[in-house]
Amino acid sequence: MAANVKNMTSGAPGKLILLFALPLMLGNVFQQFYTMVDAMVVGQVVGVEALAAVGAADWLIWMIQGILTGGTQGFSILTAQNYGAGDGKALKKTVAMSYVLTAVTALVVLVISQAAVQPVLVFLNTPADVIDMSVTYVRIIFCGIPVIAAYNCLASILRALGNGRSPLIAMIVAAVINVGLDLLFVAVFGWGVAGAAIATVTAQAFSALYCFLVLRKIEAVKIGREDFSRDGYLAGQLLKLGAPLEFQNMIISVGGLVVQYVVNGYGFLFVAGFTATNKLYGVLELAAISYGYAITTYVGQNLGAGNVPRIREGVRKGGFMAVLTALVIGVVMIAAGRPVLSLFISGEQEQVSQVMEIAYHYLFIMASFLIVLYLLYVYRSAIQGLGNTVIPLLSGAVEFLMRVGVALLLPRLVGQNGIFYAEICAWSGAALLLCISYLRLIGRYRLPDRKTE
Numbered sequence: 001m002a003a004n005v006k007n008m009t010s011g012a013p014g015k016l017i018l019l020f021a022l023p024l025m026l027g028n029v030f031q032q033f034y035t036m037v038d039a040m041v042v043g044q045v046v047g048v049e050a051l052a053a054v055g056a057a058d059w060l061i062w063m064i065q066g067i068l069t070g071g072t073q074g075f076s077i078l079t080a081q082n083y084g085a086g087d088g089k090a091l092k093k094t095v096a097m098s099y100v101l102t103a104v105t106a107l108v109v110l111v112i113s114q115a116a117v118q119p120v121l122v123f124l125n126t127p128a129d130v131i132d133m134s135v136t137y138v139r140i141i142f143c144g145i146p147v148i149a150a151y152n153c154l155a156s157i158l159r160a161l162g163n164g165r166s167p168l169i170a171m172i173v174a175a176v177i178n179v180g181l182d183l184l185f186v187a188v189f190g191w192g193v194a195g196a197a198i199a200t201v202t203a204q205a206f207s208a209l210y211c212f213l214v215l216r217k218i219e220a221v222k223i224g225r226e227d228f229s230r231d232g233y234l235a236g237q238l239l240k241l242g243a244p245l246e247f248q249n250m251i252i253s254v255g256g257l258v259v260q261y262v263v264n265g266y267g268f269l270f271v272a273g274f275t276a277t278n279k280l281y282g283v284l285e286l287a288a289i290s291y292g293y294a295i296t297t298y299v300g301q302n303l304g305a306g307n308v309p310r311i312r313e314g315v316r317k318g319g320f321m322a323v324l325t326a327l328v329i330g331v332v333m334i335a336a337g338r339p340v341l342s343l344f345i346s347g348e349q350e351q352v353s354q355v356m357e358i359a360y361h362y363l364f365i366m367a368s369f370l371i372v373l374y375l376l377y378v379y380r381s382a383i384q385g386l387g388n389t390v391i392p393l394l395s396g397a398v399e400f401l402m403r404v405g406v407a408l409l410l411p412r413l414v415g416q417n418g419i420f421y422a423e424i425c426a427w428s429g430a431a432l433l434l435c436i437s438y439l440r441l442i443g444r445y446r447l448p449d450r451k452t453e
Contacts, residue, residue, distance in 0.1 A: 008162055008298045009084055009305040014317035017294045020164050021321075024290035027168035029283075030175035037175075040343050041182045042196050050193055052268040053133035055275020056126045059256035061141055064113050066249025068149045071105050072098070073296070074242030074389055076156035080297050081387065083161055083220070084304030091220060095157055096227035097234050101242070106149035113142045124257060125264040127271065137193040144201030147208045154211035157221065159293050160300065166214040170207040178203035244389035248396030252426075255403035259422050262407050266416050269351060273358025274419075276341050277366070284333060284366060287325045288374045291318055292381035299385025308445040311382075315438070319378045326374040330367040337363045362420045372427045379434035383441060391437045395430040402429040 008016050042050045075098040082091040117138050126134055155167040178199050185195025215221055263274050295318045302310050333340075341359045380392050403426035410418030 007084075008301045009307060009310070013298070013310060013314035014321065017291070017298055017314055017318045018321060020162065020297065021287070021290040021294040023164035023168040024159070024293055025287050027164070027171035027290075029286060030168075030171040037179050037182050041186045042193055044343075045187050046192050049130050049268055049272075050133060051275055052127065052271040053130035053193055054137055054196070055278060056124070056130055056134045056260070056264055056271055057121060057138045058275065058278050059253055059260045060117075060120055060124070060138060062256060063250060063253030064109060064142065064145065065148060066253050067109055067246045068102075068106065068145070069152050070245030070247075070249040071242040072102055072149070072152040072156040073384070074245040075101065075153070075238045076160040077241050077296065077300050077384055077387060077389075078237060079157055079160035080300030080385070081304040084301030088220060092223045092227045093229075093231060093234060094238070095221045096223045097231060097238055098153060098157065100228065101235065101238055102149050102153040105246075106146050109149075110142065110145040113145065114139065117142065120257075124261050127264060127268045130268055130271075133193045137197045140194055140197035141200060144204055147201065147205040151204055151208035151211060154208060154215055157215060158211060159297055161218065161220065162297060162301070163214075163218075164290075164294070166211060170210040173210055174203040174207035177206050241387065241389050244393035245384070248389075248393045251393075251396040251400045252403075255400040255407075255426065258404045259407045259419060262411065262419055269354050270358055270416065273355040274362060276355065276359040277362040280333070280337075280340065280363060281366070284329060284370055285373055285377075287329065288322065288377040291322045291325070291374070292377040294318065295378060295381040296385040299382050300387075303386060308442070311385075312442055315378065315382045315442075318382075319375065322374040322378050323371055326370040330370040333367040334364055337367070361417060365420045366423060369424045369427065372424070372431050376427055376431040376434060379431070379438045382438050383434060386441055388441060391434065391441075395433050395437075398429040398433050399426040402426040 008020070042054055075094070078094050079091065079098065082094055118135055121131055121134055121138070151170070155170065158164075158166050181199035181202055182196055185191045185199050189195060191198070263271055295315060298314050298318070299311050302308075302314070337360050338356065341356060341363065376395075380395060383389075383391050403422045406422040406425045407419055410421055412418075
């Protein structure tokens with residue numbers, strides 16, 4: 001199964017990063033597609049209020065998913081380093097311990113999140129006419145926490161081994177299943193937001209199953225009972241990498257919850273418009289996420305191999321490609337934004353017009369500053385690949401301060417549209433910190449130069 005993994009310690013850095021990122025981009029396209037389909041089907045079939053109900057809890061759902069993603073992403077850093085170093089025994093034990101820690105995290109998060117749904121949505125000032133639908137949608141989504149955790153863990157291990165193709169296939173499978181079930185449950189059975197949530201959880205389960213079946217066939221990570229033996233030092237190493245990323249995502253999402261609180265106070269039409277653009281947020285950043293995973297794996301493997309000059313070159317080329325990609329996506333979204341947003345919105349013409357203006361204004365601002373977000377991902381991922389997850393945690397704190405400060409203050413000065421700049425300011429503050437930190441970190445390495453090939 002050698003074709004299922006990719007050693008990134010030799011070959012042209014830019015080409016390796018791009019070829020690794022492309023399948024991830026396609027996978028993210030399908031992941032975002034089935035996320036968007038939920039909103040499209042709900043918005044078109046059920047109406048604007050249902051769309052607002054789904055969107056009113058966006059940041060709460062992002063928080064839970066961010067905790068799960070952060071942990072598994074942190075664990076995969078050590079997986080990539082062990083693979084790059086050619087240490088098969090350590091690799092297997094790392095994978096086994098990642099499974100255990102992911103399962104424990106998922107169980108704890110499942111219990112806490114289900115207990116917190118109702119009070120959190122009330123605290124977030126969720127409009128009274130949509131809160132019942134929001135609670136239903138979120139509870140069902142959170143029932144899928146174990147499968148979300150399983151997919152993230154398995155996909156992170158595959159990516160750490162240089163396999164971006166299998167997570168892509170998993171996302172394609174999930175997208176097809178989700179679209180079919182959305183149409184069946186919402187449009188045919190009339191289950192409303194509950195049907196959309198059930199469709200999403202079912203699709204996620206299939207994506208996790210596919211990744212599991214692929215990993216079973218990769219000899220390098222075939223683990224036995226002995227690999228699950230207690231190892232407090234290894235568990236500590238993994239938690240040292242994973243916990244800061246979990247906290248980073250928690251901090252970012254708490255800032256997002258403050259934004260959600262402010263947005264919810266403007267009524268369900270504003271929430272619907274904000275939600276329509278937020279569903280495209282994933283499309284805007286999908287290539288950034290892919291470059292991020294590619295750079296983390298690339299840096300981790302090359303650090304394990306001790307080739308620091310190669311890391312420098314790869315990050316430079318990855319950053320250049322990320323900037324070009326951001327420019328292209330930004331221009332396309334500005335040009336095609338209104339027709340795309342119209343896919344999410346239906347109802348009375350006056351309401352549709354109001355929602356469209358809100359949504360496009362927000363989309364235009366985000367697309368115009370997209371380069372900042374892409375540079376944030378490049379430098380944060382490079383720092384994570386170097387084994388440092390504390391600085392990304394600090395960047396999350398900067399995002400929180402900027403996002404909350406702007407959300408609470410700017411609308412008072414310029415009106416409700418000031419809330420649209422909370423994201424831009426959060427990106428800018430974090431990107432500046434990460435760029436400076438990366439340059440300082442990589443400058444400390446004084447290993448002998450090697451051929452980059």
